[in-house]
Amino acid sequence: MRWTDKGLLVGLPMFFLFSNSNVMNYFHFKYPTHHRQIQFHTQAQLGSNAIHTSFINTFLTGNFIDNSMKASVSDKLMSSNNTFGFDWNTELSFTNYSDTLLGKDWGYQLAISNRIYGDFAFEKNLFDLAFYGNKPFQGQNVSLAPAHGEIIFYQQFKLGFIKSFYAEQEHHRFGFAFSFLNGNNRMMFDSGRMNMNTDSAGNFVDIDAQISLLRTNPDYSYFLSNNGSGLAVDLAYDGCINNRHNIHISLNDLGFIGWTRPGQTAEIDSIIHFTGVQINNIVTSDGNEFQNFVDSLDDKYVRTKTETLGAMMLPMNINFNYTYAIKPEKIYLQGGIQTKKMRSFYPLIYAKGIFYPQKNIVLSAMFGYGGFSRFNFGIDFGVEFAKGYSLLVYTKNVEGVIPNTFGTGISAGFRFNKSF
Amino acid sequence: MKKVSKLLLIIWAFLLIGCTTQGTSWDIDAYAPVAETTMDLSNLIGDQNLQVQSDSAVWLNIDETVFSFEVDTLTQFPTFATPYSFLWPGVPTTLPAGTAIPTQEIPISLLNTGIELRELKLQEGKLKLSAKSTAAETLIFTYYSPAASIGGISFSFTDTIRGLAVGEDTVLYEKEFDLAGYKIITTGPNNDQLNTFSTYIDVTVGNNPIPLATNQLIFKITNELSEMKPSYGKGYLGQYDFSQSNVTAKLDVMKSFVSGLLDVEQLSLNLTVHNSIGADVKFKPVYFTATNNRTGSSVSLIHPGMGNTVNINRAFETGIAANPVNPTFYTYSFTSGNSNIESIVELLPDEITFSADMKLNPYGNIAGYTDFYYLDYPAHVQMQLQAPLKFSLSQLMFVDTLTNPFAAVNLLDDVVDGQFTIRAENKFPVALNLQLYTLDNMGATTDSVMVNDLIPAAPVDATNRVVAPVSVDLIASVNASKLASLKSATSIRIKAMFNTQPAAAGRLQMYIDYYLKIKLIADIKYHIEL
Numbered sequence: 001m002r003w004t005d006k007g008l009l010v011g012l013p014m015f016f017l018f019s020n021s022n023v024m025n026y027f028h029f030k031y032p033t034h035h036r037q038i039q040f041h042t043q044a045q046l047g048s049n050a051i052h053t054s055f056i057n058t059f060l061t062g063n064f065i066d067n068s069m070k071a072s073v074s075d076k077l078m079s080s081n082n083t084f085g086f087d088w089n090t091e092l093s094f095t096n097y098s099d100t101l102l103g104k105d106w107g108y109q110l111a112i113s114n115r116i117y118g119d120f121a122f123e124k125n126l127f128d129l130a131f132y133g134n135k136p137f138q139g140q141n142v143s144l145a146p147a148h149g150e151i152i153f154y155q156q157f158k159l160g161f162i163k164s165f166y167a168e169q170e171h172h173r174f175g176f177a178f179s180f181l182n183g184n185n186r187m188m189f190d191s192g193r194m195n196m197n198t199d200s201a202g203n204f205v206d207i208d209a210q211i212s213l214l215r216t217n218p219d220y221s222y223f224l225s226n227n228g229s230g231l232a233v234d235l236a237y238d239g240c241i242n243n244r245h246n247i248h249i250s251l252n253d254l255g256f257i258g259w260t261r262p263g264q265t266a267e268i269d270s271i272i273h274f275t276g277v278q279i280n281n282i283v284t285s286d287g288n289e290f291q292n293f294v295d296s297l298d299d300k301y302v303r304t305k306t307e308t309l310g311a312m313m314l315p316m317n318i319n320f321n322y323t324y325a326i327k328p329e330k331i332y333l334q335g336g337i338q339t340k341k342m343r344s345f346y347p348l349i350y351a352k353g354i355f356y357p358q359k360n361i362v363l364s365a366m367f368g369y370g371g372f373s374r375f376n377f378g379i380d381f382g383v384e385f386a387k388g389y390s391l392l393v394y395t396k397n398v399e400g401v402i403p404n405t406f407g408t409g410i411s412a413g414f415r416f417n418k419s420f
Numbered sequence: 421m422k423k424v425s426k427l428l429l430i431i432w433a434f435l436l437i438g439c440t441t442q443g444t445s446w447d448i449d450a451y452a453p454v455a456e457t458t459m460d461l462s463n464l465i466g467d468q469n470l471q472v473q474s475d476s477a478v479w480l481n482i483d484e485t486v487f488s489f490e491v492d493t494l495t496q497f498p499t500f501a502t503p504y505s506f507l508w509p510g511v512p513t514t515l516p517a518g519t520a521i522p523t524q525e526i527p528i529s530l531l532n533t534g535i536e537l538r539e540l541k542l543q544e545g546k547l548k549l550s551a552k553s554t555a556a557e558t559l560i561f562t563y564y565s566p567a568a569s570i571g572g573i574s575f576s577f578t579d580t581i582r583g584l585a586v587g588e589d590t591v592l593y594e595k596e597f598d599l600a601g602y603k604i605i606t607t608g609p610n611n612d613q614l615n616t617f618s619t620y621i622d623v624t625v626g627n628n629p630i631p632l633a634t635n636q637l638i639f640k641i642t643n644e645l646s647e648m649k650p651s652y653g654k655g656y657l658g659q660y661d662f663s664q665s666n667v668t669a670k671l672d673v674m675k676s677f678v679s680g681l682l683d684v685e686q687l688s689l690n691l692t693v694h695n696s697i698g699a700d701v702k703f704k705p706v707y708f709t710a711t712n713n714r715t716g717s718s719v720s721l722i723h724p725g726m727g728n729t730v731n732i733n734r735a736f737e738t739g740i741a742a743n744p745v746n747p748t749f750y751t752y753s754f755t756s757g758n759s760n761i762e763s764i765v766e767l768l769p770d771e772i773t774f775s776a777d778m779k780l781n782p783y784g785n786i787a788g789y790t791d792f793y794y795l796d797y798p799a800h801v802q803m804q805l806q807a808p809l810k811f812s813l814s815q816l817m818f819v820d821t822l823t824n825p826f827a828a829v830n831l832l833d834d835v836v837d838g839q840f841t842i843r844a845e846n847k848f849p850v851a852l853n854l855q856l857y858t859l860d861n862m863g864a865t866t867d868s869v870m871v872n873d874l875i876p877a878a879p880v881d882a883t884n885r886v887v888a889p890v891s892v893d894l895i896a897s898v899n900a901s902k903l904a905s906l907k908s909a910t911s912i913r914i915k916a917m918f919n920t921q922p923a924a925a926g927r928l929q930m931y932i933d934y935y936l937k938i939k940l941i942a943d944i945k946y947h948i949e950l
Binding site: 058059060061062063064065066067070130131132133134135136138198202203204205274275276277278279280281289290 | 442443444445446447448449450451452453454455456457463841843939940941943946950
């Protein structure tokens with residue numbers, strides 16, 4: 001391999017580098033002399049390995065969930081390891097691929113982003129209890145655990161450095177970035193044991209449960225406030241062996257947030273035998289027994305603490321893909337794998353076809369398996385509407401655009417890009 | 421191309437804004453106990469009113485004060501205000517600094533009380549001292565009363581009134597003292613009067629001399645005694661009349677028993693007049709009539725004591741602080757042998773009317789001003805009722821109407837339909853038919869709640885004693901139609917009919933192990949909305 005300095009020759013059709021998305025920049029190759037870009041990118045995706053989009057759509061649009069809708073989900077649930085997850089990342093970045101102040105072929109990136117994750121894993125019984133009630137379980141001892149749910153909000157302030165290497169036909173970029181993280185909010189529910197027995201005659205309901213709950217200080221949980229701080233590292237490589245073979249490898253969000261401001265934890269590890277609220281003397285009852293019972297539950301079974309919540313690893317993201325130019329600047333094929341360290345995210349394996357019907361329009365179609373959902377049928381539509389200005393809208397889940405009982409994922413992305 | 425871009429932005433915004441869980445809802449089927457309670461004789465009647473025999477049979481044993489006599493001339497004192505002015509009696513002069521003006525006595529009269537007191541002790545009371553000084557210089561004064569003391573220490577207070585400032589003609593001074601706990605001897609400074617005690621004021625000229633003219637007003641004082649509530653009084657209490665004429669007492673709880681028969685036995689009632697006042701009392705019960713207004717029936721109490729006057733001697737002071745009164749008593753005993761008391765109880769009266777004459781000191785001040793009265797030990801009538809809890813009930817109907825408690829219960833708003841099971845475990849030999857009716861604002865019945873309404877009596881053995889409870893499920897339907905009636909009802913009517921069983925056994929003795937356990941179980945479709 002021979003490394004030469006050929007100036008800023010951007011031969012790569014894609015450029016991901018620090019992006020934790022697997023959606024590339026489509027028009028970068030048109031302007032080999034452009035070495036700066038401003039980008040706004042937001043992407044939301046949610047999905048489940050069992051809950052279909054019709055249910056998700058009904059749930060998220062404030063509608064009534066009828067029994068047939070519940071059954072269409074419940075019948076597809078596995079007895080265990082059902083998942084539901086989402087993320088919503090919004091980023092504003094400025095990248096200069098070549099800044100002589102940093103040295104020859106060095107560049108940098110500045111970015112701020114808002115990150116939201118949700119990660120849930122649950123048993124079929126828990127879903128059925130939540131949506132059908134406990135009557136279907138009368139006379140049964142059912143396990144509702146393990147169950148886990150977690151939502152995280154934070155902001156990321158990133159400084160990345162890029163080193164480019166150029167050869168006649170080869171082009172390699174390495175990048176590393178450091179991020180300061182501003183943690184807003186973390187809420188978590190976790191249960192390793194949760195058994196319920198509803199007496200067939202209705203005389204009692206027994207619950208044997210171990211449940212942990214935590215949440216950060218709610219007074220500091222809003223946007224840009226600080227409940228804790230953290231650091232993260234991104235590592236990335238984009239390579240073009242020749243004008244047909246391109247590789248991207250990246251590791252994003254390797255880091256942690258230390259939730260240093262005291263938050264609230266609650267621990268339940270008890271057996272509850274509930275036979276009804278006890279009214280000791282109905283003649284002298286003042287009707288406060290129900291409220292007293294609720295208060296006593298808190299006193300007897302819930303151990304609450306206010307304490308620092310420790311450090312939490314971020315949901316690390318790993319991307320690898322290979323892009324082959326069938327007809328450079330016209331038709332490409334891409335295959336890749338992406339994974340996140342979340343219970344609800346399965347390694348996403350995908351293949352994508354990219355087609356430029358005109359110089360300033362791109363269409364792509366993707367098929368994948370994994371991610372938050374199971375099947376992923378994606379399309380991207382991009383347009384360069386002025387010199388260096390481009391817009392991209394995409395979804396990885398065409399199958400979820402119209403609610404149905406087959407698809408289990410919904411996603412949408414929007415990107416504005418200006419290179420100069 | 422710009423149009424395409426705009427369209428894409430609009431679609432994206434629509435997707436985001438369209439997401440809301442507000443209004444997301446579904447129904448669940450809940451099946452769980454809601455509440456449970458056990459009614460036994462202890463919590464129905466109260467432990468203190470029960471006496472358990474060796475065979476576990478229960479007797480009623482009620483011992484309660486049913487009437488207290490209050491001497492309101494002693495408990496409600498008026499306000500006393502005593503003004504006093506001090507004029508310089510001598511020739512014109514200048515009093516040097518530090519000169520003591522002769523002590524001024526200010527007598528306070530309690531004549532308006534209507535009683536002739538030698539001594540009293542205050543539970544509450546205020547003394548307000550208002551002074552107006554016309555002196556040009558500061559006056560130092562001590563205000564005191566040897567007749568008023570607390571813990572053996574006489575009342576005394578020292579303060580200053582500043583002199584006149586330029587342009588002033590009067591300096592006002594006010595101070596209020598709390599007299600709670602003070603004992604006041606009201607026989608005057610020489611112990612030869614009644615209802616009188618004195619306060620005194622010593623005045624000294626301050627740091628500068630005061631020029632005075634003859635008859636010049638130096639200061640004016642007003643003593644005001646208010647909010648006085650004596651805890652004890654001694655003297656002559658007067659001929660107070662406690663008589664109660666044609667007094668009517670409503671027994672509202674009995675109004676709900678609209679029909680049916682109650683049969684009791686061996687009822688014994690003692691009414692004891694406790695005279696804890698240090699004065700003689702003359703007492704005459706005039707009449708006592710019980711009325712059942714639902715049936716229009718009345719029964720007057722027949723007893724040898726009715727209409728006869730008795731004299732009850734005065735109580736004595738023991739000298740013991742913890743128990744200062746030794747009262748005297750007079751007891752009227754009512755049994756089925758000497759009265760018709762059982763008929764009165766079995767009448768299920770909702771109204772009692774009575775008249776009684778009672779007079780204090782009917783023979784005047786024969787004790788030489790040694791009458792006494794303790795606020796905490798009023799004269800009263802004590803009732804002692806004893807009877808075996810043994811009765812028979814036949815079609816005894818209890819009907820009561822209460823404001824619909826479910827109208828304000830939001831929880832019920834989310835019940836779609838279903839039923840509540842009232843699981844009853846009854847160990848009383850009493851059958852209970854229970855029904856709830858919803859009423860509209862005109863009082864018209866709109867619906868009934870209970871699908872089945874009978875809690876059967878527990879069966880008895882050969883000795884007419886229950887050995888095992890009986891269980892039954894009553895169903896209260898809350899289907900959509902009944903739920904609507906329940907939510908819209910203005911009031912709820914409870915109708916319960918009691919029958920002791922077997923009826924042929926007559927009166928059945930109640931035992932301490934009898935109970936009625938009720939568990940409310942919800943079997944409902946519940947609407948959840950985020």
